Amino acid sequence: MSEAILEMQHIAKAFSGIYALKDAQLTLHKGSVMALVGENGAGKSTLMRILTGIYDHDGGTVLYKGQPVHFKNAMQAREAGIAIIHQEFNLFPNLTVAENIFLGDKSTQVHGLVNWAAMYRRAQELVDSIGGTFSVQEKVQALSVQNQQVVEIVKALAANAEVLIMDEPTSALPESEVQHLFHTIRGLKARGVAIVYVSHRLNEIFEICDDITVLRDGVTAFLSPVAATSQQEVVAQMIGREVAVLYPKQEAEIGGPVFEVEHLSDGATVKDLSFCVRKGEILGLYGLVGSGATECPEALFGLVGSARGTFRMDGCQIHLNSPAQAVENHIAYVPPDRHRQGIIRQLSIRFNLTLAVIRRLCRRSFVQRREEQALIDEYIGKLRIKCAADTQKVTFLSGGNQQKVVIAKWLATKPSLLILNDPTRGVDVGAKAEIYALISELACAGMAIIITSSEISEILGMSDRILVLNEGVVAREFLRGQADQKSLLSAALVRSDEPQGGDVR
Ligand SMILES: Nc1ncnc2c1ncn2[C@@H]1O[C@H](COP(=O)(O)OP(=O)(O)OP(=O)(O)O)[C@@H](O)[C@H]1O
Ligand SMILES: [Mg+2]
Incomplete structure (x- = not known):
């Protein structure tokens, strides 16, 4: 194997006397992808922040191209060729996409003046290259969570890094969009870039990574080539036990309708949706980006001013023009973007x-x-x-x-209708199983639940019934056990001008 481009040895870091890292190590080689995995709070992001000069470390050494380095800030690391895509978005919402991508980048300046035309062109090329479908002249605040993630990725690509750290780059991307990123990663590998790939999605790791490093409680606990290990072994190394059932869905008694929607539209993506959720039922909504699957829950929680439709809770008509009205009507909502709508x-x-x-x-x-x-x-x-x-x-x-705090906050309200919009984004496998056990218990106790997810297996594993949305309408409905990964995807991909099979509603 080629010589290591980067080595982190015996890294230690404490916050107010509490250890986040005790003895972490990480070795990267040119042109290869290293997976960095571990439970929530294991220290992955902290290790990456140390590498990029955002945090200082208390002990250990970092060797970059054979030399000890100690970056004082992220700009220094970036100039040395180490770029990071952060787990938590680091974007300026009221600047354009292009401005966010090239912020402070001297390559877009001529004699200190920004060459705007060149900057927009270059930014658009980068966005297009990983399958983004938006204009770089748009303000970031107007973009969906998925598209904001694309901007984060492009920001790091623009740095032409030799070491690229991706801290959960796909947590907001539906699986169907992940291939664009993988295509980019393969291109970067071919150019000799060394990549650290942090993710809780083990199937992605087994597809794109060469080697794996497992962090457990701040210590590097396991190292292996990906080809020489299994998902089961990795999970066991991460959390110290095996997860027997990832989706512990119990059979719940399904009663009468709790919440009914007729002709929901949001004036944009959601065109015309009518459905109901029953007592004890978990209703999955699945669709690709732009299908309305993420937008529908937002509209139901009163987050979209332009939403129209008729809503009934326990048979009585209600209005859902604001989150306050939704909460008054016993609706709780776990959002995909915890910072915008979830927590303070x-x-x-x-x-x-x-x-x-x-x-x-x-x-x-x-x-x-x-x-x-x-x-x-x-x-x-x-x-x-x-x-x-x-x-x-x-x-x-x-x-x-x-x-987890966002989820807990809303579970504590004991709502009649719980809307979970990609609730376990960034949650580790073990904690996920526990959250899903809790959700299943709530359904058994009679709660009506709507769930969307960027992971198909989650929708399949937890739903009693699944609605596949496509271009803002329901394209197909499946009962539990009737659908699999392939049938959901193909229903989500059918375009409205193509003939559709099955029981179209
Ligand atoms: N600035 C900080 N101040 C205090 N504690 C911190 C700080 N940053 C991180 N920690 C703590 O360090 C530990 C490791 O956190 P880190 O963010 O590195 O975990 P992680 O492995 O990235 O987890 P996740 O998968 O949830 O992103 C956590 O217990 C966290 O609370
Ligand atoms: Mg993290």
């Missing part, structure tokens, strides 16, 4: 967990502290949120643990 990162886990139920915890204007504490402890335990204390700010949690 600068506040504590405590505050965030009780935010949506604080009224229920009050008696005559006083918060019942004991009940409040019991609720906080219950959810930190049930979802295994890894934190130093419940007073810790959410911003200091690992990505997956932040997502």
Whole structure:
């Protein structure tokens, strides 16, 4: 094998006396992809932030091209040829896509002046090259979560890096879009770029990575060529046990309709959707980008001003023009973009967990502290949120643990209708199984649940019924057990001008 381009040895890092990394090591070779995996909070992002100069380390050494290096900030690392795609988006929402891509990049400047035409052209080429379908002159805030992820990827590509770190680059991308990224990765490998690929999606790792490094509680616990190991072994190395059932869906008794929608449209992607969700039922919505599968839940939670339709909860007509109205009508929503709609990162886990139920915890204007504490402890335990204390700010949690706080916050409201829009984005395999067991329990207790996911297996594993959306309408409906990966994908891919088979609604 070629000489290592980068070696991290015995890396240690503590935050306020608590170790995030104890003895981590990572070796990268030119033109090969190293998977970096581990449970939520294992230290993956911290290790990558140390490599790129965002955090300083307390112990250990980093050798880059055989020389010890110690980058003081991300700009220094980028100039040396090490770029990172962050797990949490690092974009300026009110700047254009092109401005975000080339922010501070001197290559787009001539005598200190930005060559706008050249910058837009180059940015558009990069976006097109990985299958993006939007204009780089759009403002980032107007883009969907998936497209924002594409911008993050392009930003790193623009740096022409020799080492490229991808911290969960596909967590917001549906599986159908991932191939574009893999195509790009193969091209980069051929050019000799060394890549670190951080992901919780093991099937992606087994497709695109050459080697694998498993971090467990801040220690490198396992190293192997991908070809010499199995998904089962990797999971066992990550969490110290095997996950027997990933989707522990129990058979629930399905009752009458809880929530009914007629002729939902959002004035853009969602054209005309009518369906109902019953007591105890988990209804999966599946579709490709632009099908309406992610947009429909947003419209139902009152997040889209232009949404139209008729809604009934327990037989009574209701209005859903704002999230406040949705909450009043006992609807809870776990969003895909936790920062925009999920949590207040600068506040504590405590505050965030009780935010949506604080009224229920009050008696005559006083918060019942004991009940409040019991609720906080219950959810930190049930979802295994890894934190130093419940007073810790959410911003200091690992990505997956932040997502668990969002899920817990809404589960605590005990809604009649729970809408989960790609809920386990960035959550590790073990925690996922636990979250799904919890969701299945809630359904058994009579809750109606709508779920979307960027992973088909999640929809197949958890739904009692699946609606496949295509161009804003329901293209097909499957009952549990009737669908598989192939049938869902083909129903999602059929275009409206093609004849469709099956029971079209
Ligand atoms: N700035 C910080 N201050 C305090 N603690 C931190 C900080 N950054 C990370 N941590 C802690 O370090 C540990 C490792 O976090 P890290 O983000 O590296 O995990 P991860 O492996 O990337 O997890 P995930 O899969 O959830 O993204 C966590 O317990 C986290 O709370
Ligand atoms: Mg992380």
